[in-house]
Amino acid sequence: MAVDNGTLPSGTRDREIGAEQAHLDRVYRRLEEKIHEAEFLMHDAAQRGQVGTPGALAERDAQVFRAGVHLNRLNNEFEDFLFGRIDLLLGKDGKKGPDGAYTSIEPADDAIRPDGARQVADIAETLHIGRIGVLDADFSPLVIDWRAPAAAPFYRSTPVDPGRVVRRRVIRSKGRKVLGVEDDLMRPELTAHLDGEELPALGDGALMAALGQARSHSMRDIVASIQAEQDLVIRAPAASVTYVEGGPGTGKTAVALHRAAYLLYQDRRRYAGGILIVSPTPLLVAYTEGVLPSLGEEGQVAIRAVGSLYDQPDGAEATVYDEPPVARVKGSSRMLKVLRKAARGVLERPDAPTLLRVVAFGRRLELEADELARIRQATLGGSAPVNLLRPRARKLLLDALWAKSGSANRHSDPELAAELRSSFDEDVASEDAFLAFLDAWWPELTPRLVLAAMADEKRLGRWSRRVLNPGENRRLARSLRREGLSVHDVALLDELQTMLGTPARPKKKRELTVSDSWGLDQLSGLEELMPQREETQRERAERLAQERVEYAHVIVDEAQDLTPMQWRMVGRRGRHATWTVVGDPAQSSWSDPDEAAAARDEALGTRPRRRFELTVNYRNPSEIAELAAKVLALAMPGTASPKAVRSTGVEPRFAVVPDGDLGASVRAEAEALLDRVDGTIGVVVAMRRRAEAARWLAELGDRVVALGSLEAKGLEYDATVVVSPAEIADESPAGLRVLYVALTRATQQLTVVSGERDEPDAAGVPDLLRD
Numbered sequence: 001m002a003v004d005n006g007t008l009p010s011g012t013r014d015r016e017i018g019a020e021q022a023h024l025d026r027v028y029r030r031l032e033e034k035i036h037e038a039e040f041l042m043h044d045a046a047q048r049g050q051v052g053t054p055g056a057l058a059e060r061d062a063q064v065f066r067a068g069v070h071l072n073r074l075n076n077e078f079e080d081f082l083f084g085r086i087d088l089l090l091g092k093d094g095k096k097g098p099d100g101a102y103t104s105i106e107p108a109d110d111a112i113r114p115d116g117a118r119q120v121a122d123i124a125e126t127l128h129i130g131r132i133g134v135l136d137a138d139f140s141p142l143v144i145d146w147r148a149p150a151a152a153p154f155y156r157s158t159p160v161d162p163g164r165v166v167r168r169r170v171i172r173s174k175g176r177k178v179l180g181v182e183d184d185l186m187r188p189e190l191t192a193h194l195d196g197e198e199l200p201a202l203g204d205g206a207l208m209a210a211l212g213q214a215r216s217h218s219m220r221d222i223v224a225s226i227q228a229e230q231d232l233v234i235r236a237p238a239a240s241v242t243y244v245e246g247g248p249g250t251g252k253t254a255v256a257l258h259r260a261a262y263l264l265y266q267d268r269r270r271y272a273g274g275i276l277i278v279s280p281t282p283l284l285v286a287y288t289e290g291v292l293p294s295l296g297e298e299g300q301v302a303i304r305a306v307g308s309l310y311d312q313p314d315g316a317e318a319t320v321y322d323e324p325p326v327a328r329v330k331g332s333s334r335m336l337k338v339l340r341k342a343a344r345g346v347l348e349r350p351d352a353p354t355l356l357r358v359v360a361f362g363r364r365l366e367l368e369a370d371e372l373a374r375i376r377q378a379t380l381g382g383s384a385p386v387n388l389l390r391p392r393a394r395k396l397l398l399d400a401l402w403a404k405s406g407s408a409n410r411h412s413d414p415e416l417a418a419e420l421r422s423s424f425d426e427d428v429a430s431e432d433a434f435l436a437f438l439d440a441w442w443p444e445l446t447p448r449l450v451l452a453a454m455a456d457e458k459r460l461g462r463w464s465r466r467v468l469n470p471g472e473n474r475r476l477a478r479s480l481r482r483e484g485l486s487v488h489d490v491a492l493l494d495e496l497q498t499m500l501g502t503p504a505r506p507k508k509k510r511e512l513t514v515s516d517s518w519g520l521d522q523l524s525g526l527e528e529l530m531p532q533r534e535e536t537q538r539e540r541a542e543r544l545a546q547e548r549v550e551y552a553h554v555i556v557d558e559a560q561d562l563t564p565m566q567w568r569m570v571g572r573r574g575r576h577a578t579w580t581v582v583g584d585p586a587q588s589s590w591s592d593p594d595e596a597a598a599a600r601d602e603a604l605g606t607r608p609r610r611r612f613e614l615t616v617n618y619r620n621p622s623e624i625a626e627l628a629a630k631v632l633a634l635a636m637p638g639t640a641s642p643k644a645v646r647s648t649g650v651e652p653r654f655a656v657v658p659d660g661d662l663g664a665s666v667r668a669e670a671e672a673l674l675d676r677v678d679g680t681i682g683v684v685v686a687m688r689r690r691a692e693a694a695r696w697l698a699e700l701g702d703r704v705v706a707l708g709s710l711e712a713k714g715l716e717y718d719a720t721v722v723v724s725p726a727e728i729a730d731e732s733p734a735g736l737r738v739l740y741v742a743l744t745r746a747t748q749q750l751t752v753v754s755g756e757r758d759e760p761d762a763a764g765v766p767d768l769l770r771d
């Protein structure tokens with residue numbers, strides 16, 4: 001095989017790029033034809049509109065909508081629209097699938113022949129892979145959608161198990177221009193010919209090219225370089241629970257996002273119910289938000305931070321992080337018992353009315369405090385949602401007043417007696433005094449109201465007796481008195497919403513949009529180029545959350561971090577869903593992983609699990625991965641680190657700061673890194689130093705970001721500065737695991753800054769990072 005190690009004729013690269021350019025030109029010509037088809041459709045639809053019957057008008061609207069979306073999409077110049085190519089040997093059975101490609105994975109027995117000492121073969125099929133599929137006018141595939149079965153060998157083939165693939169090529173293009181190609185040979189020993197010419201291989205391979213690129217503040221898709229073990233997860237059937245574990249940088253988040261796009265492609269009808277991706281922080285949501293649109297999927301997927309899963313009526317967002325001891329209480333399933341008592345006990349307010357006085361049948365009737373308390377207790381028996389018990393409370397009040405009125409024995413005839421009772425009820429229940437009393441005595445409760453009541457330490461103490469100790473009770477009440485919602489409060493609010501229930505109200509009918517009226521059945525021909533919805537991802541997420549619907553598939557990223565209460569909240573959104581759960585126990589910031597695992601199992605129910613493991617670290621160079629492994633050995637002895645796939649030759653740097661001068665030193669280290677890397681720099685500090693660190697770095701521009709250790713979850717930077725490992729490790733019972741997360745965020749360079757507390761040695765290496 002002709003490999004480009006400097007020996008290939010100089011024109012080979014230009015010729016190969018020229019061939020790909022010719023193919024891309026052909027694809028664009030075909031796309032232009034499709035634009036004309038779409039324009040024709042719009043024109044035709046406008047004509048139909050003139051007919052004027054309601055049916056014709058609706059049809060016109062639908063057609064104009066579809067054609068408009070279609071045009072829009074086609075007119076967009078996709079970066080990397082076409083990104084891959086595979087050159088394949090003849091298949092075993094010579095059969096073609098619906099996309100026009102041969103279906104066999106294995107080569108035919110005589111595909112490879114000996115030729116003296118060499119093995120030779122002819123390329124029987126060349127497929128181009130892209131973000132969406134495009135068929136030529138004769139239905140031959142010009143571009144295969146990356147999610148189609150025929151594209152799977154592009155990802156699955158390896159030199160150990162090449163199947164029919166001889167050469168895998170990644171094509172770099174921008175708009176209509178091919179910029180370069182990177183080849184990987186799956187059968188390097190083979191001399192293969194295409195159209196009589198020997199097949200050359202150019203470049204160092206696409207993966208290394210992708211991994212070496214500078215990072216920005218948005219994650220990129222990895223569609224051109226998905227690796228075989230990742231592809232297995234992405235294409236796993238969506239039955240029950242797909243469970244994926246892997247260390248830092250193994251591509252769990254990337255795989256989860258590509259899986260969402262794959263599932264939609266596979267079964268759009270099934271996932272019309274929506275896919276929910278739960279992410280640990282708003283920062284990670286912002287970082288990953290662009291990946292699905294780049295894969296051609298937006299509308300059906302909602303990416304939400306776990307702290308904004310429950311929509312506040314006032315649109316408030318949870319921004320506060322609780323101190324670890326408080327977070328531990330709020331996240332624990334012990335809170336369930338406390339919340340149940342609070343949701344009911346909150347009706348006993350100090351300012352609740354203690355006397356009901358009405359006039360009925362000309363008599364004054366009264367119910368006093370102890371009678372009212374008995375009625376409340378009788379109403380609250382059982383576990384029905386409190387807000388739904390108001391009609392029952394009203395009924396029991398009327399019963400008690402009726403008994404007091406002495407009218408029960410006025411008639412022996414049951415019909416007359418019933419009539420009298422009903423006119424009594426009508427009289428009393430329409431009386432202003434009764435209505436005002438009911439509103440004050442049994443108001444409609446909101447989760448925020450109950451949480452606010454729990455801020456009163458004495459009342460909370462009554463509800464948490466024998467569940468929380470006095471110290472926990474005090475800290476919890478104090479945290480609820482503070483301004484702003486914490487991330488952990490959100491799961492409590494969501495639980496309370498379930499306990500309180502929402503009284504039935506007349507429903508506002510959602511406006512029927514064109515895309516709703518146009519069923520998926522009716523799509524034809526052009527759909528490979530069209531998104532199905534006009535809503536953006538964010539709008540869709542907001543609408544789904546507002547309607548509090550359940551989802552058809554739930555993907556949980558950084559699953560190791562969900563607390564038991566958060567698992568309950570997420571579980572309620574996927575009671576009938578299939579699930580993909582990705583995580584790494586070694587990165588868990590939750591202090592009691594066993595309790596969280598039990599809650600996870602409860603949320604996922606008895607659905608069978610299919611487990612996958614990702615084993616290769618694509619983020620950190622080996623120099624950084626080796627340092628992080630020392631903390632892993634302390635945090636989770638016996639756990640294997642993922643293998644780093646590359647090395648940069650740059651060892652981590654250790655800096656020691658005389659106490660008191662931390663800010664200036666950290667700023668100097670970050671500034672130095674600005675010259676050494678092209679992309680972003682993350683400075684990770686203990687949570688309590690977040691605000692301070694933002695001030696230290698304020699003038700360094702937007703390539704530098706200050707992060708609390710918990711906020712660093714899932715993110716990555718070209719370079720990181722980790723400030724005082726000991727401070728991060730001491731901050732919570734899960735501190736060593738949080739430090740492990742902090743140390744594994746860099747793609748190029750790492751600087752560790754230590755203070756006295758870190759006990760650095762002469763070389764500046766802190767105690768925690770020494771052998």
Ligand SMILES: Nc1ncnc2c1ncn2[C@@H]1O[C@H](COP(=O)(O)OP(=O)(O)OP(=O)(O)O)[C@@H](O)[C@H]1O
Binds near residue numbers: 220222619
């Ligand atoms: N096949 C691949 N080709 C190119 N880049 C890849 C590939 N797989 C992963 N990466 C890159 O490696 C980095 C780490 O991926 P990702 O963030 O998905 O890992 P993770 O397992 O979620 O990490 P963590 O557990 O630390 O959050 C990302 O920049 C991602 O784009």
